[in-house]
Amino acid sequence: MWLKRSAYRSPTSAALSETARPGVVEVLIARLPHAADLPLPSPATPGSAGYDLASAEDGDLAPLERKLFRTGFSIAVPDGYECQLRPRSGLALKHGITLPNTPATIDSDYRGELMVALVNLGTERFQVTRGMRIAQMIIARVERVKFHSVEVLPSTARGTGGFGSSGT
Numbered sequence: 001m002w003l004k005r006s007a008y009r010s011p012t013s014a015a016l017s018e019t020a021r022p023g024v025v026e027v028l029i030a031r032l033p034h035a036a037d038l039p040l041p042s043p044a045t046p047g048s049a050g051y052d053l054a055s056a057e058d059g060d061l062a063p064l065e066r067k068l069f070r071t072g073f074s075i076a077v078p079d080g081y082e083c084q085l086r087p088r089s090g091l092a093l094k095h096g097i098t099l100p101n102t103p104a105t106i107d108s109d110y111r112g113e114l115m116v117a118l119v120n121l122g123t124e125r126f127q128v129t130r131g132m133r134i135a136q137m138i139i140a141r142v143e144r145v146k147f148h149s150v151e152v153l154p155s156t157a158r159g160t161g162g163f164g165s166s167g168t
Helices: 010-019 088-097
Strands: 028-031 051-055 059-063 065-077 081-087 104-106 113-120 127-128 133-141
Touching: 051 065, 059 065, 059 113, 081 113, 104 113, 113 133
Parallel strands: none
Antiparallel strands: 028 065, 051 133, 059 127, 065 113, 081 104, 081 133
């Protein structure tokens, strides 16, 4: 659902507010012509957090190669949210296929086609086929912050220790 009511309400936003259920974020999705036969993003099981995204094209990835794959969909993420793209665990474990910028962020003002950057960290060439589920999509709330410049930060027990300083 669109969380903030604006002075202008298009027929589409009015329809969304009438059908929205509490706790459900409504996201507008446009199916592009080259995705006519592809399923909408959907969770694999009732308890799945991610919505599987399929590739709209065939392609292959050599070991250590990166490539961008089209999905055939564009979305309108509500203001105050982002769309995150994440790897699918089975592809990562079995074939070394992951996203090089995970989680990838799709901002609320982006309206282009969802594209998935894949990288093959495996040792064998990997074939992506049209309709193959290649990533998961999560819609997450984004908090706005205001930064305050200071000369010194408050101290903590940890201090500046990082990169393994708290144990392995």
